[in-house]
Amino acid sequence: MSRRNRALVALLTKIPRPLVWMFARNYIAGPALDDGLRVVRELNGKGCRATMDVLGEDVFNEAEVRAYVDAYKEMIRRIVEERLDANISVKPTAMGLKMSRELALEAVSEVLDEAARHGMFVRLDMEDSSVTEATLRLWRDLRAKGYERVGVVLQSYLRRTLVDARELAAEGASVRLCKGIYIEPRAVAYDDFWTIRDSFLDALEVLLRADRCQVGIATHDEWLIFHGRRLVRELGVGTDRYEFQMLLGVDEFLRDLVVAEGHPMRIYVPFGEGWHGYSIRRLVENPRLAAHITRAVLGLGPRQK
Ligand code: FDA
Helix, strand or coil, X not given: CCHHHHHHHHHHHCCCHHHHHHHHCCCCCCCCHHHHHHHHHHHHHCCCEEEEEECCCCCCCHHHHHHHHHHHHHHHHHHHHCCCCEEEEECHHHHCCCCCHHHXXXXXXXXXXXXXXXXXXXXXCCCCHHHHHHHHHHHXXXXXXXXXXXXXXXXXXXXXXXXXXXXXXXXXCEEEEECCCCCCCCCCECCCHXXXXXXHHHHHHHHHHCCCCEEEEECCCHHHHHHHHHHHHHHCCCCCCEEEEEECCCCHHHHHHHHHCCCCEEEEEEECCCHXXXXXXXXXXXXXXXXXXXXXXXXXCCCCC
């Protein structure tokens, strides 16, 4: 992290909550489940599916894991009750993955049981590289227990990703492919912008070529979206096997263009009391987001290339 970015992050952590909210409200539905459901309803009205995620602070004990499991189960029930087109994402560390593999397996299984009752799909988000292996193992353990409607995420900045993509392709996985958000050491992750793009396309092609794979193309990078569309067309992949995915509040203009072309689009909708900690943590993890925040707070809109 450069000294300038570190100084910027230090500054941003001191910004009062209402001001952080000025930026965060573009990317986070609100503090309550009802906020998330309202945003999902609006998105469904615009032809977008959604993925809901409960935000929160780090989990340190089993009681906190329990609270997350209950929150996810409640969210599943409300999505179904309100007949929304949405599924859910869970953070494996919020399910206790850093405390114990068994605890996480049990907690995610409980969420998956509730989801299965309603035929809902659940994705395991991918966090930093200290848990990549454990997260993939958790997904395989869940599959071995018979859960079918559960997917994972691959990050194209990781040097291991092409190998993982080949393995997951052979296993017929549902994979969300994204660039990756965390600051990682050079030993495990590419740093170069174009290498990360190339790695994204390599992994995407492997996944799209695998007939049993479902693929979420999660990016706002118009160049990658362009090549994603090209690959889908050239490989003859049906709309039942792929979708584009974007984050709430990011480049809605591009989102609407992709939807108007008839491609399936899913929007990631985070909500929850933990929005402040989440926003600050995202900043510390990736100070490049600081530029987006600064621009949003100053009312400058997205950076033009
Ligand atoms: P890039 O960063 O190059 O951005 C492309 C364009 O979009 C730029 O113009 C940029 O300014 C703009 N942009 C991107 N992010 C923005 C933001 N937050 N605010 C404003 N403008 C923004 N990561 C991870 O490690 N694990 C995960 O599980 C997930 N899950 C996930 C789900 C979904 C649906 C998406 C879309 C993304 C993720 N990510 C993620 C985040 C992902 O790894 C990545 O950090 C962001 O998507 C940004 O990368 P882009 O591919 O958009 O390219």
